[in-house]
Amino acid sequence: MKVVVIGAGLIGLLTALRLKQQGVDVTVLEKGKVARESSWAGAGILCPIHPWLYPDSFTELVNASLDLYPDLQAELENETGHDIQRIKSGLLIPCFEDDTIKHQSAAQAWSDQFDWGIQRLTSKQALDIEPNLSTNIEEALYWQHVYQVRNPELLKAVMLYLQKLGVEVIEHSEVAQLLEHETGSVCGVQTSQGKTYEADAVLLATGSWSENLAAQSGFDLPVKPVKGQIILLKTKPGTLKHIVKHDDAYFVPRKDGRVLVGATMENVGFARGNTVKALSELLEATQRLIPGLKHAQVEQQWMGFRPGSPDGLPFLGEVPSKQGLWVATGHYRNGVALAPITAKVMADWICGSQPNINMDAFAPSRTPKESESVGYPQA
Ligand SMILES: Cc1cc2nc3c(=O)[nH]c(=O)nc-3n(C[C@H](O)[C@H](O)[C@H](O)COP(=O)(O)OP(=O)(O)OC[C@H]3O[C@@H](n4cnc5c(N)ncnc54)[C@H](O)[C@@H]3O)c2cc1C
Structure with missing residues (x-):
């Protein structure tokens, strides 16, 4: 079987890896450089932002994905010798009297339902474990078992493993159109340089750039870029735990003491670059929430385009009207957390095994309901 994967972000690369391991002849085509877009830019928190705002099907997918991370880490590190810097940091949500949204009761209910082990800390207990937090907090929500991963290191390990397995990943090769049989089923792709690649199946893993490519082939995939800017502070290890x-x-x-501060949520199309406004907003939030970091030096800034979807959920599966065309996109704020299960489900499915998770909520053919809390931000 031959499969072309379009897009060398984490989703495309990890799915290519899983396909190759099932004996598939797989080629990845990337319009720019490998792994330099959203997957590189993200913060690598292995827990969704406010998961209680999503439907239960989403947490079920997240849980299945996070369960795969320990084995994925071991596999990547054993095969490549590269440390992906997946570490258990725990997660604290400080609560202030003037918070516009009070997350406490929804977070508690979600955590109890899915057994995520929430602890409600008093202000003193929170400051005992994280002394640089603001002393103005009323309480803090604490999940001890939350991990993070350092995205560029994870991507590097995946790339090294793909090279070892002999998977071809071709840079500067933009797919301009999908090739179809007369019956409408998809049988390959053509690049903007006019080169064609025939395939039994094509996987669209094109992140924020998915909508146009889908539209050219006559189906709707409402994925829009949601820009996120990040700053990196230089501190001593242990300043924030x-x-x-x-x-x-x-x-x-991070392990080396650096602290990543993120991220803006901007509905500005594909406008690249960092802005002074975002920098000052992130620094202001730092001063208010973690005053112990206020003298830390800003070492770096970057940005990325999250592949946003109207309901905050990814699009995963085969396009019903286009046999042979599969999509794995729209992972929005959660693509790093969801990558292991996405890669597994998509590779199994393309190779003929039905997923053992109910995937209806993520169907590419659904009409997503716009969500105010986890959908697109205001323009
Ligand atoms: C600031 C920020 C913070 C984030 N924080 C987190 C977090 O803490 N935890 C978490 O789980 N997620 C987080 N995310 C989200 C996560 O990074 C994304 O959901 C995930 O990386 C999406 O992966 P992807 O492979 O679909 O997209 P991408 O990494 O964007 O890859 C898509 C690739 O497809 C290529 N492509 C597009 N069109 C074509 C074409 N026609 N032909 C060939 N190639 C094409 C692109 O060039 C790109 O390389 C964050 C994202 C951002 C931006």
Whole structure:
């Protein structure tokens, strides 16, 4: 069987890896450089932002994905010798009196339902474990078992493993159109340089750029870019110990002491670059939430385009009207957390095994309901 994967982000690369392991002849085509878009830019928190705002089917998919991470880590590190920096940081949500959204009761109910082990900490207990937090907090929600991964390291390990397995990943090769038989089934792709690749199946893993390619082939895939800007602070290891999340910003302490502060949610199309406004908003949030970081130096800034969907959920499966065309896109804020299960389900499915998780909520043919809480931000 021959499969072409369009898009060398984490979703396309990891699915290509799983396909290859099932004996598929797989080629990945990437319009730019490998693994340099959303998957590279993301924060790598292995827990959705406010998962209680999503339907239960989403948490079920997340849980199935996170269960695969320990084995994925071991496999990648054993096969490549590369440390993906997946570490258990725990996650704290500080709660202030003037928070516009009070997450406590929904978070508690979600955590109890899915056995995520929430702890409600008093202000003193929270400051005992994270002394640089604001002393103005009323309480904090704490999940001890939340992990993070460092995206560029994860991607590097996946790439090294793909090379080892002999998977061809071709850069600067933009797919301009899908090739179809007269019956309408998809049988390959053509690049903007006019090169064709025949295939038994094509996987569209094109992140934020999915909508146009789908439209050219006559089906709707409402995926839009949601820009996120991030800053990196330089601190000493141990200055911040836990991932800290709030509606205004989140903070991810890396192994080397650096702290990633993110991220804006911007509905600005494909406008690249960092802005002074975003920098000052993220620094302001840092001062308010974690004053102990206020003197840390800003070392770096970057941005990425999250592949947003109207209901916050990915599109996963075969396109009903186009036999042979599969999609795995629209992972929005959760593509790193969802990558292991996406790759497994998609590879199995393309190779003929039905998923043992109910995938209806993620069907590419659904008409997604716009969600105010997890859909697109205001323009
Ligand atoms: C600031 C920020 C913070 C984030 N934080 C987190 C987090 O903490 N946890 C989490 O789980 N997720 C997070 N995410 C989301 C996560 O990064 C994404 O959901 C995930 O990376 C999407 O992966 P992808 O492979 O679908 O997309 P991408 O990584 O964008 O890859 C898509 C690839 O397809 C290529 N492509 C597009 N069109 C074509 C074409 N026609 N031909 C060939 N190639 C094409 C693109 O060039 C690109 O390389 C964050 C994202 C951002 C931006």
